[in-house]
Amino acid sequence: MNESDRRFEERFARAVDGLLDSYKALGGINHIEGRQLPSLQQVVEIIGDLESVLFPGYYEKERIDRLNARYVIGEKCARIYSCLTQEVKKSLLHTEHCETAGALEEAAAERQAREIVLELIEELPRIREYLYEDANAALEGDPAARSIVEVLLAYPSIRAVAIYRIAHFLHVRQVPLIPRMMTEYVHGKTGIDIHPGARIGKGLFIDHGTGVVIGETAVIGDYCKLYQGVTLGALSVRRSGPATWNPEKRHPTLEDRVTVYSGATILGGNTVIGADSIIGGNVWLTHSVPPGTRVQIEPPYLIFREANGRGPAIRRPIDYQI
Amino acid sequence: MNESDRRFEERFARAVDGLLDSYKALGGINHIEGRQLPSLQQVVEIIGDLESVLFPGYYEKERIDRLNARYVIGEKCARIYSCLTQEVKKSLLHTEHCETAGALEEAAAERQAREIVLELIEELPRIREYLYEDANAALEGDPAARSIVEVLLAYPSIRAVAIYRIAHFLHVRQVPLIPRMMTEYVHGKTGIDIHPGARIGKGLFIDHGTGVVIGETAVIGDYCKLYQGVTLGALSVRRSGPATWNPEKRHPTLEDRVTVYSGATILGGNTVIGADSIIGGNVWLTHSVPPGTRVQIEPPYLIFREANGRGPAIRRPIDYQI
Amino acid sequence: MNESDRRFEERFARAVDGLLDSYKALGGINHIEGRQLPSLQQVVEIIGDLESVLFPGYYEKERIDRLNARYVIGEKCARIYSCLTQEVKKSLLHTEHCETAGALEEAAAERQAREIVLELIEELPRIREYLYEDANAALEGDPAARSIVEVLLAYPSIRAVAIYRIAHFLHVRQVPLIPRMMTEYVHGKTGIDIHPGARIGKGLFIDHGTGVVIGETAVIGDYCKLYQGVTLGALSVRRSGPATWNPEKRHPTLEDRVTVYSGATILGGNTVIGADSIIGGNVWLTHSVPPGTRVQIEPPYLIFREANGRGPAIRRPIDYQI
Numbered sequence: 001m002n003e004s005d006r007r008f009e010e011r012f013a014r015a016v017d018g019l020l021d022s023y024k025a026l027g028g029i030n031h032i033e034g035r036q037l038p039s040l041q042q043v044v045e046i047i048g049d050l051e052s053v054l055f056p057g058y059y060e061k062e063r064i065d066r067l068n069a070r071y072v073i074g075e076k077c078a079r080i081y082s083c084l085t086q087e088v089k090k091s092l093l094h095t096e097h098c099e100t101a102g103a104l105e106e107a108a109a110e111r112q113a114r115e116i117v118l119e120l121i122e123e124l125p126r127i128r129e130y131l132y133e134d135a136n137a138a139l140e141g142d143p144a145a146r147s148i149v150e151v152l153l154a155y156p157s158i159r160a161v162a163i164y165r166i167a168h169f170l171h172v173r174q175v176p177l178i179p180r181m182m183t184e185y186v187h188g189k190t191g192i193d194i195h196p197g198a199r200i201g202k203g204l205f206i207d208h209g210t211g212v213v214i215g216e217t218a219v220i221g222d223y224c225k226l227y228q229g230v231t232l233g234a235l236s237v238r239r240s241g242p243a244t245w246n247p248e249k250r251h252p253t254l255e256d257r258v259t260v261y262s263g264a265t266i267l268g269g270n271t272v273i274g275a276d277s278i279i280g281g282n283v284w285l286t287h288s289v290p291p292g293t294r295v296q297i298e299p300p301y302l303i304f305r306e307a308n309g310r311g312p313a314i315r316r317p318i319d320y321q322i
Numbered sequence: 323m324n325e326s327d328r329r330f331e332e333r334f335a336r337a338v339d340g341l342l343d344s345y346k347a348l349g350g351i352n353h354i355e356g357r358q359l360p361s362l363q364q365v366v367e368i369i370g371d372l373e374s375v376l377f378p379g380y381y382e383k384e385r386i387d388r389l390n391a392r393y394v395i396g397e398k399c400a401r402i403y404s405c406l407t408q409e410v411k412k413s414l415l416h417t418e419h420c421e422t423a424g425a426l427e428e429a430a431a432e433r434q435a436r437e438i439v440l441e442l443i444e445e446l447p448r449i450r451e452y453l454y455e456d457a458n459a460a461l462e463g464d465p466a467a468r469s470i471v472e473v474l475l476a477y478p479s480i481r482a483v484a485i486y487r488i489a490h491f492l493h494v495r496q497v498p499l500i501p502r503m504m505t506e507y508v509h510g511k512t513g514i515d516i517h518p519g520a521r522i523g524k525g526l527f528i529d530h531g532t533g534v535v536i537g538e539t540a541v542i543g544d545y546c547k548l549y550q551g552v553t554l555g556a557l558s559v560r561r562s563g564p565a566t567w568n569p570e571k572r573h574p575t576l577e578d579r580v581t582v583y584s585g586a587t588i589l590g591g592n593t594v595i596g597a598d599s600i601i602g603g604n605v606w607l608t609h610s611v612p613p614g615t616r617v618q619i620e621p622p623y624l625i626f627r628e629a630n631g632r633g634p635a636i637r638r639p640i641d642y643q644i
Numbered sequence: 645m646n647e648s649d650r651r652f653e654e655r656f657a658r659a660v661d662g663l664l665d666s667y668k669a670l671g672g673i674n675h676i677e678g679r680q681l682p683s684l685q686q687v688v689e690i691i692g693d694l695e696s697v698l699f700p701g702y703y704e705k706e707r708i709d710r711l712n713a714r715y716v717i718g719e720k721c722a723r724i725y726s727c728l729t730q731e732v733k734k735s736l737l738h739t740e741h742c743e744t745a746g747a748l749e750e751a752a753a754e755r756q757a758r759e760i761v762l763e764l765i766e767e768l769p770r771i772r773e774y775l776y777e778d779a780n781a782a783l784e785g786d787p788a789a790r791s792i793v794e795v796l797l798a799y800p801s802i803r804a805v806a807i808y809r810i811a812h813f814l815h816v817r818q819v820p821l822i823p824r825m826m827t828e829y830v831h832g833k834t835g836i837d838i839h840p841g842a843r844i845g846k847g848l849f850i851d852h853g854t855g856v857v858i859g860e861t862a863v864i865g866d867y868c869k870l871y872q873g874v875t876l877g878a879l880s881v882r883r884s885g886p887a888t889w890n891p892e893k894r895h896p897t898l899e900d901r902v903t904v905y906s907g908a909t910i911l912g913g914n915t916v917i918g919a920d921s922i923i924g925g926n927v928w929l930t931h932s933v934p935p936g937t938r939v940q941i942e943p944p945y946l947i948f949r950e951a952n953g954r955g956p957a958i959r960r961p962i963d964y965q966i
Contacts, residue, residue, distance in 0.1 A: 008758060012725060015765040016718045019697060022769035023713065026776045028792040031701025033709050037793060040703065053341060057353025059362065065355050069345065074338045081334060094793065114330060121337040125344035132348045143556070143572065144517060144538040146498065148350040149359065149416065154502035156510065176790065180798035188800065188833050189510050191532070191854050193872075195788060210513050210533045210835070211551075211854045213872055213906075216788040228515075228535055229551065229855075229873065231906055234787070250787065262535075262553055262587065265906065265925060276951050281587060282606060284926060284944060292952065298945040298959065300606060301620040307598050308614065315620065375663060379675025381684065387677050391667065396660045403656060436652060443659040447666035454670045465878070465894065466839060466860045468820065470672040471681065471738065476824035478832065511832050513854070532835050532855045533873075550837075550857055551873065584857075584875055584909065603909060604928060622928060623942040629920050630936065637942065 035094055038087040043181050046084050047163060049076045054128060054162055058152045077121055084120070088113035088170070091177045116173050120166070127165050133203035133223075134161050141205040141225050156190035157206040167196035191228075198232075201256065206230075208262075215251035217269060224254050227262035227281075235268040235286065255291065357416055360409040365503050368406050371398045372488055373481070376450060380474045403439055410435035410492070413499045438495050442488070449487050455525035455545075456483050463527040463547050478512035479528040489518035513550075520554075523578065528552075530584075537573035539591060546576050549584035549603075557590040557608065577613065679738055682731040687825050690728050693720045694810055695803070698772060702796045721765055728764070732757035732814070735821045760817050764810070771809050777847035777867075778805050785849040785869050800834035801850040811840035835872075842876075845900065850874075852906075859895035861913060868898050871906035871925075879912040879930065899935065 023030040031037060048059075053076050057064045064072055092109040135158055138151045145151055151158055163186040167179035179196035187193040191210035194200075198214045201222035206212055208228035214220070218232040234250035249269035258273050260266065261281040266273065273279065274291030283295050305313045345352040353359060370381075375398050379386045386394055414431040457480055460473045467473055473480055485508040489501035501518035509515040513532035516522075520536045523544035528534055530550035536542070540554040556572035571591035580595050582588065583603035588595065595601065596613030605617050626636045667674040675681060692703075697720050701708045708716055736753040779802055782795045789795055795802055807830040811823035823840035831837040835854035838844075842858045845866035850856055852872035858864070862876040878894035893913035902917050904910065905925040910917065917923065918935030927939050949957045 004755075008762060011762055011766065012721070015762065015768070016714070016721050018766065018769045019717060019721065019772075020714060022772050023700060026772055029699055029772065029776050029779050029796065031699075031708070031793070031796075032713055034701055034707075036707045037702060037797065039705060040797065041705065055351055055353075056345060057356055058359060061361055061363065063356075063358045064353070069354055070338070070342060073341060077334070077338050077341070111326075118330060118333055118337065122333065122340065124337070125340045128341075128344050128348055128351065132351050135351050144519070149353070150499055150502055152351065152353075153359065153362065153499055154506040156506065177794055177797055180794055184798040184800065187854075188835075191510075191513055191835055193852050193854065197788070208515050208535045210509075210515065210535075211873060213852045213854075228553070229533060231872070233906070262555070263551075263585070263907070278951055282604075282926075283946060284941075285946070289948065292950050294949045294951050294953075296947050297606075298947055302605060302607070303618050303620055304611065305616045306614050307600055307616050309616075377673055377675075378667060379678060380681060383683055383685065385678075385680045386675070391676055392660070392664060395663060399656070399660050399663070440652060440655055440659065444655065444662065446659070447662045450663075450666050450670055450673065454673050457673050466841070471675070472821055472824055474673065474675075475681065475684065475821055476828040478828065513832075513835055530837050530857045532831075532837065532857075550875070551855060584877070585873075585907070604926075619928075624927060624929070625940050625942055626933065627938045628936050629922055629938050631938075 036090055037094060038090045038178055038181065040181060040185070042083060042087055043178060044185060046080055046087070047166075047182060047185060049080050049083075050166055051159070051162065052076055053080070053124065054131060055152055058149075081114075081117055081121060084117045085110070085113045087178055088116055088175050091175055094176060116170065116175060119173070120169055123169055127162075127169070130165060130202040131158065131162055134158055134205065137203040137205040137223060137225070138207075142207055156192060156209045157204075160186050160190045160192035160194060160206065160209065161200070161204055164194040164196065164198070164200065168198070168200070171196035198251070217249045218251035219253040221254055221256035221258065221275065223257045225259045227260065229263040230260045231265045231267075233265065233267050358412055359416060360412045360500055360503065362503060362507070364405060364409055365500060366507060368402055368409070369485060369488075369504060369507065371402050371405075373484065374398055375402070375446065376453060376484055377474055380471075399443055403436075403443060406439045406442070407432070407435045409500055410438055410497050413497055416498060438492065438497060441495070442491055445491055449484075449491070452487060452524040453480065453484055456480055456527065459525040459527040459545060459547070460529075464529055478514060478531045479526075482508050482512045482514035482516060482528065482531065483522070483526055486516040486518065486520070486522065490520070490522070493518035520573070539571045540573035541575040543576055543578035543580065543597065545579045547581045549582065551585040552582045553587045553589075555587065555589050680734055681738060682734045682822055682825065684825060684829070686727060686731055687822060688829060690724060690731070691807060691810075691826060691829065693724050693727075695806065696720055697724070697768065698775060698806055699796055702793075725758075725761055725765060728761045729754070729757045731822055732760055732819050735819055738820060760814065760819060763817070764813055767813060771806075771813070774809060774846040775802065775806055778802055778849065781847040781849040781867060781869070782851075786851055800836060800853045801848075804830050804834045804836035804838060804850065804853065805844070805848055808838040808840065808842070808844065812842070812844070815840035842895070861893045862895035863897040865898055865900035865902065865919065867901045869903045871904065873907040874904045875909045875911075877909065877911050 023032055052059055053073055089109045092112060135148055135151050138155050138157055139145050139148055163182050167182040171179040183194055183196050192206055192212045194214040195216040197216035198218040200220040203223035206226045211229040212226055213231045215233050232252050252266045252268055252271035254273045255275035257276045260279040263281050264279050264283045266285045268286050272288040274289055276291055277289055277293045280296030282297055289295055299317050301315050301317050303313050303315050345354055374381055375395055411431045414434060457470055457473050460477050460479055461467050461470055485504050489504040493501040505516055505518050514528055514534045516536040517538040519538035520540040522542040525545035528548045533551040534548055535553045537555050554574050574588045574590055574593035576595045577597035579598045582601040585603050586601050586605045588607045590608050594610040596611055598613055599611055599615045602618030604619055611617060621639050623637050623639050627633060667676055696703050697717055733753045736756060779792055779795050782799050782801055783789045783792055807826050811826040815823040827838055827840050836850055836856045838858040839860040841860035842862040844864040847867035850870045855873040856870055857875045859877050876896050896910045896912055896915035898917045899919035901920045904923040907925050908923050908927040910929045912930050916932040918933055920935055921933055921937045924940030926941055933939060943961050945959050945961050947957050947959050
């Protein structure tokens with residue numbers, strides 16, 4: 001080993017020491033000596049199994065038929081049961097400052113996790129009823145959609161909504177961490193960011209989807225339709241609002257059969273969009289509208305000029321109407 | 323086994339039965355006893371091989387040189403030929419309600435799939451001519467781009483457009499499912515959602531790209547440039563339009579050398595943006611403009627106040643001009 | 645072999661020949677006989693190791709405790725050192741038109757790469773200090789966030805910003821290609837597109853994040869907060885600007901504690917958003933504002949009508965105020 005190599009090695013050893021010191025100095029963003037956290041990799045594998053039993057025959061390599069269905073599905077459900085129970089248990093035992101749960105707490109968490117995961121598997125047929133409506137809403141809602149098969153193989157909406165529905169089930173049962181890990185995973189895959197706390201009726205279709213944000217306390221009725229870039233968000237600063245202001249409900253409510261076109265932003269926990277309303281593209285809405293309302297931005301004036309910069313600038317409204 | 327375990331097991335078995343019943347009750351979102359569908363995993367692997375033969379030397383682990391090129395590329399093409407033929411065959415045999423094709427149909431579908439995939443491989447040099455223009459358009463169009471190598475290694479645009487061009491080839495030959503699976507895969511990776519039905523000239527550059535939507539019947543000329551969040555979409559509700567209204571053409575046309583800045587929305591099948599036009603950020607456009615037009619939103623008035631909420635609100639136009 | 649098979653084979657062979665010819669005809673988008681380029685797959689694996697030593701205990705399968713920490717972390721650092729050195733070396737040796745570096749240049753590049761990567765590992769504790777502030781900013785900035793653990797397991801912001809900080813370190817040391825490969829990888833995963841050239845203070849939180857674009861010469865102070873769809877971009881066409889126009893600085897500056905709400909676009913290298921300012925959703929801003937300013941769009945007029953199209957259209961301003 002020459003002198004230069006030796007110096008590199010010494011610096012390397014000191015650098016690793018520096019990192020280890022930094023773990024002691026900065027709590028929180030390292031998790032050493034802590035309880036094991038749920039594993040993102042495991043959660044992703046469980047999501048794969050859940051998608052497979054929700055939509056059998058679509059994502060497996062082998063054909064599923066009447067003969068093998070019971071075994072294929074049963075085996076996947078058993079894996080969901082045992083793996084998800086372990087991850088939920090880790091989540092339940094995780095609390096920020098308490099790392100000292102004893103064997104009794106461990107056993108209680110295991111029982112609770114088993115119960116929650118089994119209830120989830122029992123709930124899957126009802127979740128599938130919702131997803132059936134979601135898939136058909138996509139087929140009806142997009143003129144470019146050719147078949148339910150295409151919706152299941154090539155639409156981000158059905159995937160994002162399916163995982164949201166699973167995550168919401170776990171969120172309602174107060175499982176920490178895992179619901180958000182699930183929805184964030186599918187956010188990364190689809191650009192659709194649905195908080196597991198949101199309450200969403202059946203037959204939701206989100207076309208294209210990139211940039212959609214649905215906040216924690218949003219409520220969406222049946223058969224609603226959203227386009228890319230729609231935000232159902234919180235008012236960031238408390239307005240001097242009405243007496244009905246509810247700090248717990250920060251995000252809006254869409255009643256049944258509401259359509260929201262691309263780029264629209266609807267904000268605030270007291271904002272209720274009445275049934276059958278249509279909210280136009282780019283609308284910015286912070287108060288309620290009654291059922292059956294169409295809202296659009298005032299057709300903006302555009303300024304036209306020649307590309308060479310010569311000639312007059314012409315100011316003209318557009319004639320758009322939803 | 324204790325009593326509690328036994329009860330869990332019984333509930334588990336009933337839950338699996340419930341799922342199996344649900345598959346019988348709800349058709350469409352399960353695919354049992356059906357013909358095998360194209361496999362997303364296979365399609366993704368084929369995309370990897372296609373990217374490799376389109377841009378050899380960029381994505382492989384081994385160096386490609388004059389000596390091994392014929393073998394490396396030939397082997398990848400052979401794999402594309404055999405794997406994609408199988409997936410295309412499955413797609414051709416898939417129809418919603420017909421699951422009973424006999425051996426004759428199978429053989430015909432195999433022949434047709436072989437022909438289509440071979441034609442695709444024969445077409446690759448011409449697709450590369452388009453991609454050469456696409457890559458150079460990125461280099462010329464982004465002041466931050468340093469080299470063609472950087473464009474190929476680190477720009478989402480070239481990847482999204484390459485896969486779109488393959489998918490479009492298959493779409494034109496009426497292959498079901500696979501074209502959309504391909505473009506949706508790359509949509510998930512890049513945030514760029516191009517329907518395989520769109521017709522796009524050479525030299526397209528999409529900067530940043532997240533949130534871009536290009537609809538099924540959109541037409542884009544040569545050397546166009548789009549930024550993040552641009553929608554080329556359909557008018558959702560039929561306007562009482564002119565006699566030239568064409569229900570088949572729902573999305574707009576950009577002629578050659580059109581630039582569309584971020585967040586702009588252009589809607590409608592009769593909307594034609596003339597050559598060399600520049601459409602400014604956030605513009606909402608639903609009618610045609612002649613060649614050489616610049617369109618921008620009327621500089622919006624903004625309201626300025628001090629962050630502490632005291633002091634007057636000042637309303638001021640901005641002086642932006644594209 | 646029958647006649648049809650033979651014809652297919654001949655066409656296949658000719659198609660491969662056509663592809664090989666196309667590589668000769670079109671330079672740039674193939675890289676044959678060139679120096680080996682950095683491998684995206686390797687870069688992705690290195691990113692995984694870097695995330696693991698930056699946030700130990702969060703992403704590994706095994707628990708990290710005081711006993712094994714030195715070994716687990718040391719082993720990962722050693723892998724980062726050797727793998728990243730190889731990729732940085734390839735990047736340094738890569739130049740568009742010079743493929744003929746001899747053994748001397750190779751040795752020099754190896755030494756330079758070793759030095760840069762070692763400096764990066766030495767810098768990790770300081771990067772962690774920034775990330776500590778970033779993670780806490782997320783916890784404080786999002787009412788839906790429950791714990792630092794949730795932020796690390798389920799927020800795209802911390803991941804995008806961590807990789808940006810690594811990439812920026814390499815960018816400043818003029819490593820080609822790899823910084824952009826890193827940030828583009830995380831752009832694909834999160835929808836957050838930060839150029840490695842941007843300069844960003846501590847405590848940055850990007851909520852939701854999809855569609856965020858931060859340009860090459862942008863500068864962001866400490867404790868800033870951005871929402872989805874925010875662009876810090878370049879003015880595309882040179883305005884006849886003031887004498888202070890700086891062609892090198894194309895993107896804006898945010899001073900400390902600036903908040904920018906969703907969909908806002910801030911453009912231009914001379915645009916400085918003063919400290920403690922709040923920029924409202926959808927604002928389009930191309931000039932500077934002094935510290936402590938709130939900017940919002942003029943509350944837009946909306947047009948309301950009944951969904952059946954009957955009844956009058958009502959034009960009404962909204963009463964939004966940030």
